[in-house]
Amino acid sequence: MRLRSAVALTLLAACAFTPVAPVGAVEGPARKVPVVGEDKRIGGLSGLAVLDGGARFVAVSDRGALVEGTFLRDGSALREARVTRVTELRGTTGGRLDGNKVETDAEGLAITRDGALNISFEYVHRVAKYRDPSRALPYPALLRGLGMEDNGGLEALAVDSRDRLVAVPETGPRGTDLPVLRFEDGQWRKIGLLHPSDGFAPVGADFGPDGRLYLLERAVGAFGFRSRIRRLDFRETGGVFDTAVIWQSGTGLGNLEGLSIWSDSDGAVHATMVADDNFSALLYGGMVTLTLAKSAGTM
Template sequence: MRRRLAIQLIASLFLAGSAWAVEVKSAEYLGSFAWRAGHDWFGGFSAIHVSDDGQRAWVLSDRSTLASVRIDRDGDQIVGIRIVGHWPVLSSRGRIMPGSSGDSEGLALAPDGSFYISFEGVHRVARYAVPGAHAQVLPRPKAFDGLDQNGSFEGLAIDTQGRLYTLPEKSRTANGDIPVYRWDGRAWSTPFVLIQRDGFLPVAADFGPDGRFYVLERAVSLTGFRSRLRRWQIAGDTTTAEEILFQTGTGTHDNLEGLSVWRDGQGRLRATMISDDNFLALQRTELVEYLLPD
């Protein structure tokens, strides 16, 4: 069975056995590229941002390394990746951050060219004026204090108004929902929550060029990883039109943790995802791409 049809079938069966008002749409699998490099810092990639032309990207390691790359393509397929440069993600004092303090997970690029990075070891979001700059840590509300030590801000996204959105991987509201925190430049708020479904946990987020909010989710078992991509329309403090774009079986992809949604030269919506190999030989750094329905 072709992989695209298999993914559609899995999603259809998944929906048929549930009582949700959720629409399932079919994303088209384009391909995967196994990326290898001999650098000692290479691996553990938790976030990616792809340029509008699909030829350049920023990737973030969960050990506080930011890298700029060029992506070589042949039609719809990635055929090579070249590292242009890499920089340490520094503390507010300009220091290398060891251990959990340097567990960098989410990445968002602002219109002025600055970067925002979220961390889950010490729960926070920081701004970086340029690669290699000192961190400017955003205020931390009390709501961040009780988050799971190794399960907070894996995803970070920025909307067209420059507002940041982040969500914890594991910590939930009293009703079991996923809280979404928004920074408007002055303060944090929790404008809405997302319903958690079927044990999948959020690991990345992005706003697409269509204005919709995308969340990449992961489920882990002893035999491998499953991945799912959902999206919503956001109007003010309300989410509507939840859609499941794909859900994979165990082992279809590696540990996908980073997400970037963009529009290619043909005007098609694409999702590019990157896997975290956990610096283990049994895993791989993989870039995976899907075409998304408009």
């Protein structure tokens, strides 16, 4: 999501760092991991997947690019995300996407068992499957009546343990709970509701090894961006999901959007996020990573 008005308020505030305030389910502080590369298309990163136990990553840009790379590490700690390839995402016919944000605004990323990249887009709200970046395979149309704003669509996209896509919109009709959607039997289905709170909106999601959905949320204010991770008790009640905030930040970590939950070779579970810098040198555009505590029930 590109927040033009919000960026105007937060460019200066983003340079100041407010310490992260763990809610009780993380080990140690959040750590910044810079994204390094020479390609001018690197920026505006929104969706993220950390792969192979923290060896490499895939991300999507809100200008319609697939960004791939590897991590440099100090022991088990991520030190740097080094971009090795940037590829333009194409449309359903193999042609170029409209570059005026109408079609290129890729936000959410989830990888299914077949290795395909599933990407959600804003403005023209849709989800597409990419077996390679050269051609999009569209999913059926989303449910009607979601009431999403142009730049407030399905930023939170994840794959559950049964290889089904789950999505949560960033916005909906004012004053209502947000639907949690799942794709199964060839169609999108509403399986429950999420109650927004404290000015935070969903911008990223991933399932943990515990089978629960971890939801990255963002709040925007005059002093910058704040982020938190909520964990959903993923029982199919059809009602409002029970949630718990497991981590919350102050300002200074950037406009965090994508979230990836992954395990390293020692079995430690990490939550890594990526910041959308809106292609501005004044905003942080790297990653932020946390180690989740065993007491959080993630093991």
